[in-house]
Amino acid sequence: MSETTLNGSCLCGAVKFQVRGEPQRFYHCHCQRCRKASGTGHASNLFLSNATLNFSQGETLLKRYKVPEAQRFARQFCSECGCAVARFVPELAAVLIPAGTLDDDAPIQPQARIFWDSRADWSCAGDDLPRYATYPA
Structure with missing residues (x-):
């Protein structure tokens, strides 16, 4: 896949970011x-490999929360509005972008629903995407 540049921002507009990299995965994750x-x-979430993440505005407003017992689950967000924003995931050597924060069109479409077995019974399911109990192989 070729390199792309994507721009995004938080809900209040105080945090703005740009990611350059190769789009690899786009998943709907149903884990708790x-x-x-x-x-x-x-x-x-959209994942880009060989990626750089730069904040052009609001980097001082960023907060990060990592679930202590989680191997890689963390959340980076704007301290003003609470909106999740892009973050580097060292364990994957990739940048994760919450797709809803993109100001540009996503370069790829969702590819799968992951952690399907732990979904809420009321969660949406009306598409033909592959479904995986955990991460795809």
């Missing part, structure tokens, strides 16, 4: 942590 972090039935 993603549901709690998003307040919805799933989180939609």
Whole structure:
């Protein structure tokens, strides 16, 4: 996949970011942590490899929370509005972008629903995306 540049921002507009990299994965995650972090039935996350993440505005407003017992679950967000924003994931050597924060169109479409077996029974399911109990192989 070729390199792309994506711009995004938080809900209040105080934090603005730019990611350059190769789009690899776009998943709807139904795990309990993603549901709690998003307040919805799933989180939609885009992953870019060989990526750089730069904040052009509001970097001092960023806060980060990592679930202590989680291997890689963390959340980076604007301290003004609470909106999740892009973050570097060292364990994956990738940048994760909460897809809803993009100001540009996503370069790829969602590819799968992950942690499907732990979804809320009311969560959306009306598409033909592959479904995985955990991470795809």
